[in-house]
Amino acid sequence: xxxxxxxxxxxxxxxxxxxxxxxxxxxxxxxxxxxxxxxxxxxxxxxxxxxxxxxxxxxxxxxxxxxxxxxxxxxxxxxxxxxxxxxxxxxxxxxxxxxxxxxxxxxxxxxxxxxxxxxxxxxxxxxxxxxxxxxxxxxxxxxxxxxxxxxxxxxxxxxxxxxxxxxxxxxxxxxxxxxxxxxxxxxxxxxxxxxxxxxxxxxxxxxxxxxxxxxxxxxxxxxxxxxxxxxxxxxxxxxxxxxxxxxxxxxxxxxxxxxxxxxxxxxxxxxxxxxxxxxxxxxxxxxxxxxxxxxxxxxxxxxxxxxxxxxxxxxxxxxxxxxxxxxxxxxxxxxxxxxxxxxxxxxxxxxxxxxxxxxxxxxxxxxxxxxxxxxxxxxxxxxxxxxxxxxxxxxxxxxxxxxxxxxxxxxxxxxxxxxxxxxxxxxxxxxxxxxxxxxxxxxxxxxxxxxxxxxxxxxxxxxxxxx
Numbered sequence: 293x294x295x296x297x298x299x300x301x302x303x304x305x306x307x308x309x310x311x312x313x314x315x316x317x318x319x320x321x322x323x324x325x326x327x328x329x330x331x332x333x334x335x336x337x338x339x340x341x342x343x344x345x346x347x348x349x350x351x352x353x354x355x356x357x358x359x360x361x362x363x364x365x366x367x368x369x370x371x372x373x374x375x376x377x378x379x380x381x382x383x384x385x386x387x388x389x390x391x392x393x394x395x396x397x398x399x400x401x402x403x404x405x406x407x408x409x410x411x412x413x414x415x416x417x418x419x420x421x422x423x424x425x426x427x428x429x430x431x432x433x434x435x436x437x438x439x440x441x442x443x444x445x446x447x448x449x450x451x452x453x454x455x456x457x458x459x460x461x462x463x464x465x466x467x468x469x470x471x472x473x474x475x476x477x478x479x480x481x482x483x484x485x486x487x488x489x490x491x492x493x494x495x496x497x498x499x500x501x502x503x504x505x506x507x508x509x510x511x512x513x514x515x516x517x518x519x520x521x522x523x524x525x526x527x528x529x530x531x532x533x534x535x536x537x538x539x540x541x542x543x544x545x546x547x548x549x550x551x552x553x554x555x556x557x558x559x560x561x562x563x564x565x566x567x568x569x570x571x572x573x574x575x576x577x578x579x580x581x582x583x584x585x586x587x588x589x590x591x592x593x594x595x596x597x598x599x600x601x602x603x604x605x606x607x608x609x610x611x612x613x614x615x616x617x618x619x620x621x622x623x624x625x626x627x628x629x630x631x632x633x634x635x636x637x638x639x640x641x642x643x644x645x646x647x648x649x650x651x652x653x654x655x656x657x658x659x660x661x662x663x664x665x666x667x668x669x670x671x672x673x674x675x676x677x678x679x680x681x682x683x684x685x686x687x688x689x690x691x692x693x694x695x696x697x698x699x700x701x702x703x704x705x706x707x708x709x710x711x712x713x714x715x716x717x718x719x720x721x722x723x724x725x726x727x728x729x730x731x732x733x734x735x736x737x738x739x740x741x742x743x744x745x746x747x748x749x750x751x752x753x754x755x756x757x758x759x
Contacts, residue, residue, distance in 0.1 A: 321449060321543075326609045329463070331536030337460035338539040339527045341467070342520030343403065344411035349512040351385040352416040356423035357508050358501035363427035375424055375484065376492040378501065382420060386413055407464045414471040421478045426557075433481040441474035507648035514648070514655040515628070517681070521655075522674045525662050534671050537610075541617035544598050545625040547590060552629030555583055556636075569641070573697050580633045581701040587629060588709035589740045591622050595717050596733035603726050619717040620675045627682035634689035637697045646692045654685030705743065712739065 325334055355378040363371040389412060393405050425434045448469055452462035479485060527535040595618070602615045631650070638646045658681025665673035693699040716732045741748070 321446060325540065325543075326606055326611050329459075331533040331540075331610050333459045333463075333536070334539055335523075335527055335532035335535035337463040338523055338535060339532070340404065340408060340411065340460065340464055342516075342523045344408055344415060345520050346513060346516045347389070347408075348412050348415045348419075349509050349516075351389045351412055352382045352420065353385065353502065354505045354508045354512055355381060355501050356419045358505050359420075360423050360427050361504055362497075362500070363424075365429075366427075371424075371427060372487045372489065373492050373494055374497055374501070375487055376489045377494050377497045378420065379488050380490065380493050381498060382416060386416075389413075404461070404464075407461070407468075410468050411464065414468050414475075418471050418474050421475050421482070421484060424484055425478050425482050428482060430478075430482055433478060436481075437474045437477040440477045441470045444473045445470035504644065507644040511644075511647045511651040514651040517655040517659055521659065522662060522678050525666070526671060526674055529666055530671055537614040538617060538671065538674070540611045541614040542621050544594070544618050545621045547594055548587060548622060548625035548629055551587065551590070552625070552632055555629070556632045569697050573699050576633075576636065577699050577701060580630075580699070583633060584630055584701060584703075584706050585709075585743070587626050588706045588713070589743065591619075591626060592709050592713045592716070592736050593733070593740060594622060595619055595713055596720060596729050596736060599720050599729050600726065600733065603729070616721060617675060619713070620679050624678045624682050627679070627686045631682060631686040631689050634686065634693045634699070637693040637699050638689075641696055643696060646689070646696070650685050650688040650692065653688060654681040654683075657681045657684050709743075712736075 329337075359371075359374055359378055363374050390409060393409050397405060422434055422437070425431070425437075445466055448466035449463065452466060523535055523539060526538055598618050599615060602612060606612045606615075631654075635647050638644055658677040661677030661680060662674045665676070669676070690700075716736065720729050720732060
């Protein structure tokens with residue numbers, strides 16, 4: 293068990309460094325957006341990103357997941373065959389995407405098609421290069437590329453903010469340029485372009501990858517409805533300004549998304565290394581129990597902390613009223629994160645159809661609530677749908693995971709933490725008092741300290757023994 297923990301946390305620490313820079317930049321950009329970008333322009337930029345995030349997995353068929361599945365820990369020749377096949381297939385996907393967008397130009401759609409096309413291509417290539425680097429064992433270069441891209445993004449946004457107009461076009465150009473820098477940094481070490489051999493294109497390997505990735509494509513697109521789809525509904529049916537408020541509040545959910553990203557990457561690589569379902573069930577079961585407790589604890593602390601930040605930094609801005617969306621969006625990110633952890637059981641057993649089914653059901657419920665009640669509840673119909681959809685997806689995956697691998701966790705502490713978080717959020721929003729919010733934060737810190745007292749005492753004891 294100790295070896296398992298060491299291996300897992302070693303992987304987590306590596307991915308933490310690379311992913312932390314990306315999410316740190318998102319946090320640093322919050323005040324920049326608050327003071328230099330109007331709610332309408334941020335809403336348009338977020339709309340463009342949302343559409344590209346939906347189309348990219350379709351164009352590239354999420355073949356980067358197949359590369360990780362079939363190339364991790366394998367020989368170089370095996371990797372070259374799979375990568376060449378995936379790259380060539382992606383090239384045909386890009387040509388098809390360009391043809392479709394060319395046909396859409398006469399319709400004068402309310403979206404910048406050239407920028408959208410560039411975003412789709414660059415995002416797909418970044419994913420292909422990043423997953424390939426992981427499959428090759430080049431995790432350090434993966435980390436370096438993430439840091440380089442993140443730094444480039446904030447520098448470019450600052451340039452547009454102070455030297456030019458920081459509208460949605462400037463924000464999009466910054467995003468594209470930072471993604472290109474990520475690719476260049478990865479290519480410097482991995483030399484992936486030199487590995488492409490057109491003669492190595494294999495129909496057999498392509499069929500294998502497509503069969504594995506097909507449910508994941510539908511899953512990714514369905515999962516998109518929890519975030520991107522909701523923003524499109526808000527922008528088209530309510531307004532770009534409201535979408536800007538929603539997008540601004542959603543940036544605080546990166547707290548959970550950040551942890552989910554590094555944990556999911558480490559969990560799936562760890563899961564692929566197990567020799568039996570029993571080994572997976574015991575080790576990953578303990579791991580998910582520990583992770584879920586940490587997620588709920590973070591939300592408990594985040595609610596008062598973020599509200600204090602709103603009081604100090606954003607009270608005089610147009611974004612202040614978005615504070616009421618923080619808890620719902622944190623919970624949505626939490627349920628999605630836990631669903632991703634349960635999803636590892638389906639990838640390990642090659643039952644990816646369950647990932648597709650559970651995501652699709654949750655997405656349909658989320659979409660139905662968002663559209664069905666928008667005339668009565670307005671933006672809150674989208675917010676509520678964005679909580680219930682991911683919750684249903686998580687619940688279904690927990691049920692199917694237990695059926696497939698007997699995986700289960702203890703939910704008692706999580707339910708207590710969840711109830712406490714909701715209660716604290718209600719009190720904070722009802723009284724709108726900085727003093728009360730600060731008191732709640734202190735209480736939450738004490739509660740988390742009590743929950744983790746054994747771990748903290750163990751850490752202190754280990755440090756004393758080393759001295």
